[in-house]
Amino acid sequence: MNLAELITELYCNLIFLIKKIAKRNNLSQSQFFCIYAIPSDGISQSDLAKILCLDISTLSRNLDKLIIKKYVKKKSSLLDKRKQKIFLTDVGNKIYFNSLNDLNKSLSELYKNSNELQDIDSIINSISQLNWLLLKDRYDNA
16 A cells, blocks of 8 residues: 555544544534634634635534534624634533544544554654644645
8 A cells, every 4th residue: 555545544534533523522524623723812714714625605604503502603803893703612612622532532542452553652753744744735835
């Protein structure tokens, strides 16, 4: 199996796991990623769409659902009332931490149950390096 095939298969397996965790926390996969990508100091909708590689209209539908669930709120900018920033509510922060904790637990159990995965630090380091290269390439080519 070459690197492209391995990465594609890894992506599919991770999406399956993330969907399971999201469902457990009453979220869709897209909503999970929205909540994950909102920083504590808020973010504009256009910046969030760029980070998530989504059209604004697709993101708007997800945000509307998250607002109804009271996981997310929009606040007008103090400098320009036409601009809004998106923030997690207290409930949204709780869902954020619960979801990541569930994901961490699931991944940790996989590592514990596998005799082949001996050096978790080495795996984390390799994934971090790959992620950095992909992120750098993403912004260099934006």
